[in-house]
Amino acid sequence: MNANPYLPDMATIVEVIQETHNIKTFRIVINNEERMAAFTFRPGQVGQLSVFGVGESTFVINSSPTRKDYLQFSVMRVGEVTTRLHQLQPGDQIGVRAPLGNSFPVEDLKGKNIVFVGGGIGMAPLRTLFTYMLDNRKDYGDITLLYGARSPADLTYKAELPEWTERKDVNTVLTIDNPFDGWEHKVGLIPNVLLEINPSPKNTVAITCGPPIMIKFTLQALKKLGFEDENILTTLEKRMKCGVGICGRCNIGTKYVCMDGPVFTYAQLKELPSEL
Amino acid sequence: MERFITKENLIRLAEELSATCRVLAPVASCGTVTFRRFLPGMVLDLHSRMAAVSPKAATFPQTETLLTVKREIPEKKPEITETLPEGKSVVIGCRPCGARGKLIFNPVYETDKTKDPYYIQRRDNTVFISLACDRPETTCFCHSVGSGPADPDGSDVLLTLVGEGYVARSVTPAGEDVLKSALFTDAGDKGKEADAKNAKAREMMGEAHDYVSAPAKLLARFDDMDFWAAQSAKCISCGACTYMCPTCYCFNITDDDLGLESRRIRTWDNCMSHTFTLEGSGHNPRPTKAHRLKNRVGHKFSYYPDLHGGVMACCGCGRCIKQCPAGIDIRQIVKAAQEYSE
Numbered sequence A: 001m002n003a004n005p006y007l008p009d010m011a012t013i014v015e016v017i018q019e020t021h022n023i024k025t026f027r028i029v030i031n032n033e034e035r036m037a038a039f040t041f042r043p044g045q046v047g048q049l050s051v052f053g054v055g056e057s058t059f060v061i062n063s064s065p066t067r068k069d070y071l072q073f074s075v076m077r078v079g080e081v082t083t084r085l086h087q088l089q090p091g092d093q094i095g096v097r098a099p100l101g102n103s104f105p106v107e108d109l110k111g112k113n114i115v116f117v118g119g120g121i122g123m124a125p126l127r128t129l130f131t132y133m134l135d136n137r138k139d140y141g142d143i144t145l146l147y148g149a150r151s152p153a154d155l156t157y158k159a160e161l162p163e164w165t166e167r168k169d170v171n172t173v174l175t176i177d178n179p180f181d182g183w184e185h186k187v188g189l190i191p192n193v194l195l196e197i198n199p200s201p202k203n204t205v206a207i208t209c210g211p212p213i214m215i216k217f218t219l220q221a222l223k224k225l226g227f228e229d230e231n232i233l234t235t236l237e238k239r240m241k242c243g244v245g246i247c248g249r250c251n252i253g254t255k256y257v258c259m260d261g262p263v264f265t266y267a268q269l270k271e272l273p274s275e276l
Numbered sequence B: 001m002e003r004f005i006t007k008e009n010l011i012r013l014a015e016e017l018s019a020t021c022r023v024l025a026p027v028a029s030c031g032t033v034t035f036r037r038f039l040p041g042m043v044l045d046l047h048s049r050m051a052a053v054s055p056k057a058a059t060f061p062q063t064e065t066l067l068t069v070k071r072e073i074p075e076k077k078p079e080i081t082e083t084l085p086e087g088k089s090v091v092i093g094c095r096p097c098g099a100r101g102k103l104i105f106n107p108v109y110e111t112d113k114t115k116d117p118y119y120i121q122r123r124d125n126t127v128f129i130s131l132a133c134d135r136p137e138t139t140c141f142c143h144s145v146g147s148g149p150a151d152p153d154g155s156d157v158l159l160t161l162v163g164e165g166y167v168a169r170s171v172t173p174a175g176e177d178v179l180k181s182a183l184f185t186d187a188g189d190k191g192k193e194a195d196a197k198n199a200k201a202r203e204m205m206g207e208a209h210d211y212v213s214a215p216a217k218l219l220a221r222f223d224d225m226d227f228w229a230a231q232s233a234k235c236i237s238c239g240a241c242t243y244m245c246p247t248c249y250c251f252n253i254t255d256d257d258l259g260l261e262s263r264r265i266r267t268w269d270n271c272m273s274h275t276f277t278l279e280g281s282g283h284n285p286r287p288t289k290a291h292r293l294k295n296r297v298g299h300k301f302s303y304y305p306d307l308h309g310g311v312m313a314c315c316g317c318g319r320c321i322k323q324c325p326a327g328i329d330i331r332q333i334v335k336a337a338q339e340y341s342e
C-alpha cells in the first residue's frame, strides 16, 4: 500500500477469462516492477480495483500468494464499475489498492482437515486458500471442496475443475441446483449435499462463502454435523468504499469488515449485532 | 496567554488573516447563519445564534478532490496526481462544540495502521478561534458529553465576550501566535469577568445527563426492532442530522468524469440513506429507517465509545435536534434506551 491509502497503483490487465455469462476473471500485473516483485498478501485479503472516471470496487484477490506472476480477481457484473471492467481487454490499465483486510489463519489451520463450501461467486475467496493449500499440501489433513452453482454454466474456474476433481489428494464435489443433461456430478442445494457428504467435524475446520442465504443454511447444516462455532470460517461482504476503516460504511457494531474482516469465525459473528 | 481584542479589531483581524489564509466565519444568509469564506467588507454574525451548519467543512470539506487522473481513453495511459490540500485556514467565531467536533475524527483518521493525509493536513493547517457561549440553547447538551460552553479542547484560541470586546485565551502554540498580533491589547483584570461569564453560562445549562450506561444499554436494545421502529417512526430519511453534525465523518468516494480527465472525489455521506449499505447483490443489511437510525445512534453512543475509551461521538451541539424536520431528538432516544427495563 502507498503512504496515501487512497492512491492506487497502476496495473496492466494481462489476461481476461470469461467464466460465466456475468463473471470474468482478470489477471493483472502492477506496472512498477519493484512494487510488483515486493507485493505480498495473505489468502482472503481483498483489493480495490478502479476504472478511472467510473470508480472503485472491492474484490477478493483470488490467486494464491504461492503463485506470484499476477494478481487474479473474478468480477461479477452488477453495476457501474463491474460493467466497465467487463469491457476491458488485455493491455488496458486499471488502478489497484491492495492488499486490504484480514485473512484466513493459514498457520493455525496447519494439520487440520479442511471442508470448503463455496456457492457461486463465493468460490473466489475459497479458491485462493484452496490453491494455497494445494501448493502446501503436506501441511494440511484431508481436504474436501464442495462447490455449487445454479447450473453448469454458472460454475467459475471451469479450466481448473478437471484438475480439482481428478486429484487424488482432495475430495472435490460439484453440485448444481437442478438436473441438467450430461451433468455427471451431484444435483441439489449446497447445504443438503453437505449433509449428504457428512464430513466429520473432528479436527476439521469448515470454510464457507457464498450469497447470504446460502451461508445461513450452510451454517445450520454445519452445526447439525457437529462443527464448533470456532471451527467455522466465513467471509462477509459489505458495501465498502475506503477499505481502510475510515469512511464508516462497512461496520457491524464495533467491527469494520474492511479491517477486522472480511474473514470471521462463526463464533465472532455470533458476538456481533445481527446486521448481516 | 491572555489578551483582549475589541469587536472592531476582531473584524480587522479577520480581514488581515484573509489576506494570507482561507478564513471561515459565521455569516447571516437567507434567514439562517452559516459558515462562509470571509472576505473584507462582509458582516459577521457572531452572537445571534449558532450556525445551522457546523464548521466541519474547514477540516473535512463537503466535497474534496483526492486524485486527478489524465488519460487517453479511460483504459489507456492514465496518469494519477495526488491533490493534497494546500494553504492555511482559520475559523473565527465558531462555538467550542464546533471546534471540538473534529477531535472525534482523530482516532479514526489517524491510527497506527492508516493515516488520512487529506484530513491530517487540513486539521494541522487550520486554526480555530472559538467564541465561548453565553446563552446556551435548549437543544445544547455539551455539558453532558464531557464538554461545556467554554470548553477549550479543539480550539486554538477561546474568546469570551466581555463588554465591547473579547478576552482571548490561547490554548495551543498556534493560538499563541494569533495573540501576538498588535490588534490585541493587555487584558488587565477582564479575565475574572470572563471566568464569571463562563461559569454563569455553564450554570444556565443545569444538571448534566449521565451517558456512562449508554453504550451497554443501547447494545442491549439492539435487536428490539419495535423499540427502533417507534423511535424512527417520524424519520423521513433526509439525512439533515448527519450533514449538520460536526462529528459525523462518513464519506463516499466517487469518480467525476470530465472527458479525458477525471477526478476522484470524496463527499460527505449519510448513514440515514437507504443506499449507504446497499450491496451489489441487492442485499441490504440496513433495509429500513429503523435499522439506520439504530446504527446512527449506536455508532455515536455505543460503538464509538466502546472503541475509543468511552468518549461519545457527539459534541452535544444539538444541531441534529434543531434541524431535523421531523423533530427527532437524539437525547430522547438514548435516554429511552438507558431507562428501558425488560
Ligand SMILES: Cc1cc2nc3c(=O)[nH]c(=O)nc-3n(C[C@H](O)[C@H](O)[C@H](O)COP(=O)(O)OP(=O)(O)OC[C@H]3O[C@@H](n4cnc5c(N)ncnc54)[C@H](O)[C@@H]3O)c2cc1C
Pocket (backbone or CB within 6 Å): A046, A055, A056, A057, A058, A059, A060, A061, A073, A074, A075, A076, A077, A078, A079, A080, A081, A082, A083, A121, A124, A125, A236, A237, A238, A239, A240, A262, B275, B278, B279, B280, B281, B282
Ligand atoms: C470484501 C468483499 C469482497 C468482494 N469480493 C468480490 C469478488 O471477488 N468478486 C465480485 O464479483 N464481487 C465481490 N464483491 C462485491 C463487489 O464489491 C460489488 O459487487 C461491486 O462493488 C459492485 O460494484 P459496481 O460499481 O459494479 O456496482 P454499483 O454500480 O456500485 O452498484 C451495484 C448495485 O448496487 C446498488 N447500488 C449501488 N449504489 C447505488 C445507489 N447510489 N443508488 C441505488 N442503488 C445503488 C444497485 O442495486 C446496483 O445495481 C466483494 C465485496 C466485498 C465487500
Ligand code: SF4
Pocket (backbone or CB within 6 Å): B241, B244, B245, B246, B247, B248, B300, B313, B314, B315, B316, B317, B318, B319, B320, B321, B330
Ligand atoms: S449528534 Fe447531534 S448533537 Fe451530537 S454532535 Fe452531531 S449534530 Fe451535534
Ligand code: SF4
Pocket (backbone or CB within 6 Å): B234, B235, B236, B237, B238, B239, B240, B241, B242, B272, B320, B323, B324, B325, B326, B327, B328
Ligand atoms: S434529520 Fe430527522 S428526519 Fe432527517 S434523517 Fe435525521 S432523524 Fe431522519
Ligand code: FES
Pocket (backbone or CB within 6 Å): A239, A240, A241, A242, A243, A244, A245, A246, A247, A248, A249, A250, A251, A256, A257, A258, A259
Ligand atoms: S470500507 Fe470504509 S470503513 Fe470499511
